[in-house]
Amino acid sequence: MSGHHHHDHDHDHDHPHAPPQPDDKVHSYHQILSIALKELLIEKGVITAAEVRQFIEKRDSITPANGAKVVARAWLDPAYRARLLEDGNAAAAELGFPITGTKLVAVENTSDTHNVVVCTLCSCYPRDLLGLPPAWYKSRAYRARVVREPRAVLREFGTELSDDVALRVHDSTADIRFLVLPQRPVGTDALDEEALAALVTRDSMIGVALLDGGAR
Amino acid sequence: MTRFEPGAKVRVREDCPPGHIRTPVYLRGKPGVVQRYFGAFGNPERLAYNLTGPKKDLYKVRFRAADLWPDYQGSQKDVIEADLYDHWLETI
Structure with missing residues (x-):
């Protein structure tokens, strides 16, 4: 997801803005490995993104x-x-x-x-x-x-x-x-x-x- | 027929093989007492590499904290228990 604003006014107004938060820290080696594996499994049709989400949802319900x-x-x-x-x-x-x-x-x-x-x-x-x-x-x-x-x-x-x-x-x-x-x-x-x-x-x-x- | 009955005195093999080993290093070479038998389970040292092999008997083994840590500060009654596979246990 892009963090860019698409509105066209300048940022010189004085209402307080929270500083922009990058929504992810830098991933570790193993996090990258796990994301890559998940993407490959989805790409090859072994699992679907919905199944992954459902699994997480079920886990979180316990x-x-x-x-x-x-x-x-x-x-x-x-x-x-x-x-x-x-x-x-x-x-x-x-x-x-x-x-x-x-x-x-x-x-x-x-x-x-x-x-x-x-x-x-x-x-x-x-x-x-x-x-x-x-x-x-x-x-x-x-x-x-x-x-x-x-x-x-x-x-x-x-x-x-x-x-x-x-x-x-x-x-x-x-x-x-x-x-x-x-x-x-x-x-x-x-x-x-x-x-x-x-x-x-x-x-x-x-x-x-x-x-x-x-x-x- | 299992190799150890509850109460059996055992020692954890003092070894350092490569791979996915579920016997913590802090217990290797240490004496303990078998508490109970859990059944035979897949061997994680094989399963970790998608290999098959015979199931291994799994035991709950009790160690005195004072035997693990010579300078242990807690009560002399304190124990650590771990679940160890048959091939990591030796009779003493």
Whole structure:
């Protein structure tokens, strides 16, 4: 798209103009490679631009709210919780969230164990259930540090764990995707499933946050 | 029949082959304990190059943070777990 103006008045008027913003930064080598590959696949008729757009739209429609529903159901229904811990794919599918190509494994926080998830090699994440990972999850800093000094990283997220709590860092190095099943906050006995799901945050399902305050 | 049962003590192969390797360098040569068996999965070292080959048994292996990092500052209870393919694991 051209950035040129086609109106013919001079730019000596005094209303404030935002400075023109170039709409793209300089692409990296791999971004250029990916764009070239996409264009070639479209040109050769393997995929269509509409299919690419539909795929992105579908991806973007998956949000942490899906995972929150799984967590809330597991809190309320011990049999569902057992099924979730036994077979994450089947338990997610039960609630209408199909997971394809990877194996979903739920890891449960307890009063003496806290779980946190990373992919040190790239950005593996339970995308079928939680949507796209946050930018920090893909950053080199998080990936390198959470296996090296996990408690310091959690502290930066406002999460303080006592030394009595064993910290378990899950490095997603293969076909397994991990979902942290956070502890149900105290004082929520009266809440129904929908209200409980509303309490469950993305970060608690990655394991960098707690739901009942910042310390344990 | 899998090579390792949960509880088996293993060591990650100390090796540095070229290619698409899903065994993080920080775990190579380190001792760990098998937690569970996940099943047999396509070998990413072959799949990355559009090659076929036998599926590989995949295990969840637990490492003590203190075994990975001699100067580890957290609790002695802290562990790192990773998912590793059979051909990267040795019996100890």
